[in-house]
Amino acid sequence: MNLSPQNILIIGAGHGLGLALALECQRRYPQASIHTTYRRAEKASNLLNSGLVSTKLDPLNETEVESYCEDLPQLDLVINCVGMLSTENFGPEKSLRDINIEQLTEVFQVNTFVTPLWAKHLKRKFSKDTTSVFATLSAMVGSIGENEIGGWYGYRASKTALNMFLKTMAIEFERSRLKTSVVAIHPGTTKTELSENFLKGIQHKVWEPAGAAENILNILEKCPGEGTGLFKNWDGRTIGW
Ligand SMILES: NC(=O)c1ccc[n+]([C@@H]2O[C@H](COP(=O)([O-])OP(=O)(O)OC[C@H]3O[C@@H](n4cnc5c(N)ncnc54)[C@H](OP(=O)(O)O)[C@@H]3O)[C@@H](O)[C@H]2O)c1
Known part of the structure; x- marks a missing residue:
């Protein structure tokens, strides 16, 4: 049972993976109605020139989120791409x-709290009759079972907590009889603003955003057939919590 979405929402589509996912949806589902949000206009010029419907808002401001969600149609694919690793003044923690x-x-506000806040206001936009997917870009480092090298306390723990929310x-959602597959997905290491200062010395493949977006959508399309409450890697592997 593959998803073929008609009404899509990408949260945090101003640049990076969110932008790449919005553009890949535009390419892959030309008939779909695609809604996107962004926060910083100065970073969102490619989105604003894409022809996609885009709305500027703060994804952590509940008043803005609630009023935006009220006007949305029924949705069959939502992807939350909001996340942070470091700021100008603070890198991910190397030690205690x-x-x-x-x-x-x-870090917890941005990585963890955006998803349940949006889910609160989007729940009634999902159908009991047709399949849908609600996904958030999580990270492999949020897996407790696969944590073998330590470090990055805040980023890791915020993604672990995000996974528990999902x-x-x-x-x-299942108890409410919604046919929504709720998914945490690791996009693979991808060259974006978030990762750019941390790519030196990486031994495994580093994706361009467009390639990562293709991988992610290939997996999300198949998720309704796999159930709900999934933690998926970009290549389809199920990651241990
Ligand atoms: N890139 C990777 O290698 C990688 C690997 C694993 C997981 N991920 C996950 O993928 C997701 C997307 O990351 P990305 O690589 O595409 O990074 P990115 O290009 O830096 O995008 C981050 C997104 O989060 C938003 N954001 C950041 N801080 C925010 C804040 N304080 N308030 C509101 N919005 C904020 C940004 O919007 P503004 O620019 O408007 O602030 C942007 O839409 C994140 O959840 C990240 O953890 C990425």
Whole structure:
């Protein structure tokens, strides 16, 4: 049972993977109605020139999120691409010595809290009759079972907590009889603003955003056939929580 979406929402599509996913949806589903959001206009010129419907909003502002969601049609594919690893003043923690409450709070807000906030206001946009997918870009480093090298406390833990939100949402959606496959997906290491300072010395493949977006959609299209509450790698492998 493959998804063939008609109404799509990409949250955080101003650049990076979100933009690449929006453009790949535009290429792959030419009949679909594609809604996108972005926050910083100065980073979103490619999105704004793409012809896609795009709305500027702060994905953590509940008033803005609620009023935006009210006007959306029924959806069959939602992908949340909002996330952060570091700021100008703070890199991911190498050791406990780098723990900083202000930074941890910001990382958790952006990586963890955006998904349940949007799910609260989008739940009624999913159908009990037709299949749909609600996905968030998570990260392999959020897997507790696969953590063998440590470091990056805030990023890792915020993605682990995100995964728990998604798994719990999957149970609630299923109990509400929604035919929505709720998915955490690792996009693979991809050259974007988030990763650009951390790519030196990486031994495995680093994707361009367009290639990563193709991989992600190939997997998400198949997710309705696999159930819900999934943690998937970009190549289709199921990642252990
Ligand atoms: N790139 C990789 O190698 C990689 C690997 C694993 C997982 N991921 C995940 O993939 C997702 C997309 O990342 P990306 O690589 O495409 O990075 P990116 O190009 O830096 O995009 C990050 C997105 O998050 C938004 N964002 C960042 N900080 C925000 C804040 N404080 N408030 C609101 N929105 C904020 C950005 O919007 P603005 O620019 O408007 O702030 C942008 O839409 C993230 O969740 C990331 O953890 C990426």
